[in-house]
Amino acid sequence: MNIFCIRRITDMGRLAPAETGLYEVRYVLDEGKRTMASQPIEVTEPEVTVDAPSKIRAGDTIRVQWTGAVHPRDYITIVPMGADEGASGDYFRVGDKSQQDIQAPETTGLYEVRYVLNEGKRVMVASVLEVLDADAPLEKGASLNAPETAAPGETIEVSWTVDNESADQRVTVARADQAIFTWISAVSLEGSTPLKIKLPDEPGDYELRLLDVSEQEVLARRMIWVE
Numbered sequence: 001m002n003i004f005c006i007r008r009i010t011d012m013g014r015l016a017p018a019e020t021g022l023y024e025v026r027y028v029l030d031e032g033k034r035t036m037a038s039q040p041i042e043v044t045e046p047e048v049t050v051d052a053p054s055k056i057r058a059g060d061t062i063r064v065q066w067t068g069a070v071h072p073r074d075y076i077t078i079v080p081m082g083a084d085e086g087a088s089g090d091y092f093r094v095g096d097k098s099q100q101d102i103q104a105p106e107t108t109g110l111y112e113v114r115y116v117l118n119e120g121k122r123v124m125v126a127s128v129l130e131v132l133d134a135d136a137p138l139e140k141g142a143s144l145n146a147p148e149t150a151a152p153g154e155t156i157e158v159s160w161t162v163d164n165e166s167a168d169q170r171v172t173v174a175r176a177d178q179a180i181f182t183w184i185s186a187v188s189l190e191g192s193t194p195l196k197i198k199l200p201d202e203p204g205d206y207e208l209r210l211l212d213v214s215e216q217e218v219l220a221r222r223m224i225w226v227e
Contacts, residue, residue: 046070048124052113055130055138056104062129065099066115072096073118078129081110086121105131135223142210142219144171145194149225153201159194160210160220168213171195176205180218183209203227 026038048068056062064076077091092100094115105111112126137144141163150156158171172183184206187195200206203226210220 046124048115050076050113050115050125050127052127052129054128055132057136057138058104058108058131058134059106060104061101062104062113063099063101064113066094067098069094069098070124071118074124075116075118076100076102077114077116078102078105078111079114081112081128083112085123088116091116104129107131108133137223138218138221140217140219144208144210144220144222146208146222146224148223149227150199152203152226153199154226155196155198156224157194158197158208160189161193162189162210162219165189166212166214169219170211170213171197172209172211173197173199174207174209176207176223178207180209181211181213181216199224199226 023041024038025041027036028034029036046068048070049066051065053062066076072093072095074094075088075091076094077088079087079089089105090102092102094100108131111129111131113129114126115124116122117124132138143161144158145160146158147156160171162169169189170186171189172186174180174183178184184200185198187197189195189210197208206224206226208222208224209218211217212219
């Protein structure tokens with residue numbers, strides 16, 4: 001009976017409790033439940049971080065990054081601001097990764113991107129996310145000014161402001177559903193504002209993006225309808 005218990009302890013790991021504090025690891029006889037040996041152990045708070053954009057458009061894809069993952073079965077979820085600790089919306093398991101994309105909610109409002117322990121469903125850390133209208137401009141230390149609509153193939157003027165200049169900043173034209181650091185055309189920020197940019201010949205929903213390519217940052221985004 002006791003040999004069987006030793007095999008179980010050797011072959012199967014045990015998860016630490018979800019709550020911090022002082023505990024004991026005990027060897028207990030199955031017959032009579034007698035404690036034969038014990039070892040004190042302190043469960044401390046893990047240092048988990050989660051990073052996500054503070055603002056995003058409804059339905060857009062956001063990239064979530066995290067550090068200090070506790071267990072591969074832990075998960076990242078997006079829930080309305082102030083939701084109960086056990087609440088869960090769209091989610092993914094952290095696995096052995098440190099970043100993953102997830103789709104933002106379709107409804108505007110304030111949300112939280114939460115790192116949740118699978119053991120005990122405890123929220124370790126959360127990042128506030130504001131979901132804006134699907135056509136809302138997004139800005140981070142910069143701004144873009146351009147017409148909201150234009151004709152196919154038209155050349156438009158685009159002006160901008162940037163708080164911090166760097167070596168490779170560009171205004172790009174991309175389809176609204178195109179990945180951020182891909183584009184149809186791009187113009188470097190050289191000289192004075194405004195820029196002259198030729199739009200695609202095909203009608204559709206497009207986006208002007210002010211990108212800092214050297215720093216891999218999106219500084220400003222503005223929708224434009226070509227019709």
